[in-house]
Amino acid sequence: MVVEYHNQTTENVDQVEILIDSIFETIEETKNMQVIFVTNDEIKEINKTYRDKDYATDVISFPNDEDPESFGDIFISLEKAREQAASYGHSFDREVGFLAVHGYLHLKGYDHHTPEEEKEMFTLQEEILQRANLKRG
Template identity: 55%
Template structure:
């Protein structure tokens, strides 16, 4: 499996080591999830005003949030699926994370910024793969996978 991550830090605040750390975490998650073949996704880091604009435009919620995912394989009724041609990578979609919100939540939850950032990125990846937490049963599965991925990467809850 090869996971290619197109990363964009609109905030210009992440260090190169942090960006590479995120790529390694996403590759670890893909390994844990046993994803096959070449896969692409994008991760964009933004500030609270930017993610609030996105949240308002696409979800109708006028406040900042921590992470938003736009899955290319998720289809609304009547839409045609976007499937890769033979030999082309599977394109999962886009993960958008507010670094401000990640820092706020890390402080509020009493754990490291890395733990919170890791949680949000993995959470976004799972949404791209079709996982959700709308029901208690879905939440148990999704949050269980998140914890498995984060713990095996050394990001246990502090």
Template identity: 50%
Template sequence: MRLEIDFLDEVSELSEQDLYEIEQLLNFAAEMENVQTGSELSVTFVSNERIQEINREYRDKDRPTDVISFAMEEMGEGELEIVGEEIPRVLGDIIISVPKAREQADEYDHPFMRELGFLAVHGFLHLLGYDHMNEQDEKKMFGRQKEILEGYGLGR
């Protein structure tokens, strides 16, 4: 495995198989993105209420959302970069609303795992520096998401 992933299911709704699939998918994405072996991240599955709290606190948006990522490699003002060969790469945190994923799976008429995988890859690409703030970046990010999901077998 390329990634060290710390999973936390706060809603106790995901099976071991669900977590295994997300782990395999994220490792597949890491392979495609040539992410350093041993890189670390966490994936937390939460309720709509919890993701709304996080969205309000960190993004000033008082509503539930489907996925939020916190990239650890983004340097804040006044922060010092720590580098070294023996230091593992810590990518950050992905937080996914399970109820929102279920709702969107129904809305888009595809399996829950396809939606959960989409959100996990979306959050993962954000951790790697992808964004969709303008049309060019959006095209690049969503194109890469599609390649990863289809390559893994979770295409539409």
């Protein structure tokens, strides 16, 4: 799978891109996806515009039904990832990895509205993160 990156922050994201590439290199896919790094202000605006929720979230995914070569776009707030990593007591890498995989699985059609869906999605998510050696804590 090819992951295309777009950085809309002032941060250097080279190491984050390497991390995400290493996670997805174990997944065989023919489609690509885009990962866009944004600030809390930007993701708050996206969340408000498209989900009618007026707060900064961590990740938002938009499937691309128009392009058969693309799963879609994943927007990740690096600011929120840092906040959550500190709050949850694990590494920034683990949090960014979690958000990227979570967004990818949403693009693939997984969801967590019911306990059954959540179990299926979160089990797969954890398997992918374990393969990338990104453990909790």
